[in-house]
Amino acid sequence: MMLKGSSTKMLLLLKSSATSVPKTFIQSTCITYCRKMSSIPKLDLGGIYPPIPTPFDDKEEINFAALESNVKKWKQLPFRGFVVHGSNGEYTYQTPEEKVEVVRKLRSWVSEDKLIIAGAGCESTRDTIRMSQAMAGAGADAVLVVTPFYYKNSMTSDALCNHFTQVADNSPVPVLLYTVPAFTTIDMSVESVVTLAKHPKIIGIKESSGNVIKIGHIINKTKNEDFQVLGGSASYLLQSAVVGAVGGVCALANVLGEDVCRLHELIKAGNLDASAELQRRLIAPNLAVTSKFGVPGLKFALDKFGYYGGKPRSPLMPLGKEQQELLLNDFKEDGFLK
Template sequence: MLGRQIWASMRQGLSRGLSRNMKGKKVDIAGIYPPVTTPFTATAEVDYGKLEENLNKLGTFPFRGFVIQGSTGEFPFLTSSERLEVVSRARQAIPKDKLLIAGSGCESTQATVEMTVSMAQVGADAVMVVTPCYYRGRMSSAALIHHYTKVADLSPIPVVLYSVPANTGLDLPVDAVVTLSQHPNIIGIKDSGGDVTKIGLIVHKTSKQDFQVLAGSVGFLLASYAVGAVGGICGLANVLGAQVCQLERLCLTGQWEAAQMLQHRLIEPNTAVTRRFGIPGLKKTMDWFGYYGGPCRAPLQELSPTEEEALRLDFSNNGWL
């Protein structure tokens, strides 16, 4: 924790940088991003060498940038210092022309502000802030608007909202998103809920703002583009980066029939590495595709032989293995 010193420095020193950041209104986040996994050794230490190797391989694809310390990065299992060190090492490995969006969400507003400022200091171009959820029964639209407004007010870099109800049990309400889209330092949202109607409604209701919507999964990427999303943060891009980028190109060039065919072939493997087998499934698949997946941190466990075979079938049945 950076404590009182961070709060003091923000009040004194961030106003000029923040105003400069807001003045030109903002960073264009349109495009595809892999939410990068955090590699661990057999003894559950962060393997920074493997992180760099994975980023170098992923850097061969036409991604807009990388999300570091999102849900796929197992951020709840890392210490604050580890989260910052992962982002710092990633920044060194990622080309300067690629955006680095860092997950900075914590449960309290103060901790989130401190983490956000620290992420900016280690090289993040923007932060992605997940909804606080432990006291979800009290996380009304008013509470969430207050939380995100305070974070955006004090962040020296742009803020992306992050709604992932499968993990948090909390869906960021449309009315809150619309209100927050008017903040000059909130530039967009990653919506992982899978409700394309909601995504389209957010696009519609924020159309007068400089606000961009990213799909949170490749499983509904085509549908999200069809209703006005500008890209996606897609876990499957960690193993099928070329194909996810191809789906983006097909959508952007209006080749909807080809896009539909590719989308269909990506649905089952995407579900396998997200909802069905989660991060252990994604990391196992990374091992198959020439990346380093490796183990997860406990309490996440590796797949059973039966699960691994089911995972392999979801990829091979669609022609990817």
């Protein structure tokens, strides 16, 4: 694993308040995570991460055999790691115990050089801290914390900064901020991100607003901090890299992982013409599995590309026949399907 050394506080012991959490949480957070080190390492986040979907069986239980089968195929690709329990993982539909078990299984399947970034965001600060500790105990290298949004009118800059600071203060592993206003309607200000970037355990952000100007502004304002930005979509991987993003968390990478990784390598090599051409071709397929057809579209595409997608968990519904044809056409028109 590539690390960036930076002195931070001693790893925090799990707090006694965790006794009110289900037994599985206590077990997961206590598992051999008291490492013999005086600081939390900074991770080199550079690269591509698929935000992996969660497969379900006909009874809507997590299908771990299908997930393992998918992971075996993804392991053959040059991903920097995996994001689990992001928006594409249907994390809002899972119990805390399910979330922890998915991370535990994933850690047992992938080598230590592959980073596991686990979604730990909850609506309350208290629950987010507990989930972060649980994810660390299950083997996550870092946690991805989405902005709370239910009481959106009260989510001021002060409230958000206080929330993320408390989470980082109590997380055993590094924290990544996660802004996805398409789902939360909360778009953190540049100023808030810059303030939080000064925290020694907040090491980066997954920026999914689609605003490349904002991404560039954040990168410029945090250039003196040990802080990294990941673009949140394959639709603007090139554009975000041009302004300084170190990689991307791309739903399309679950399906076209080789192509998304190739785009990242072309960008790193400075091949602008080839990068731009591939970037343009990836836009329509990416939109098909994100904003156009969402998680049901991504799961349908997985089935078509030799992975297990299956049905989403209710209330999400599988794509209808007409939607399926539209999605397939988006892949065919740019040469990714015959």
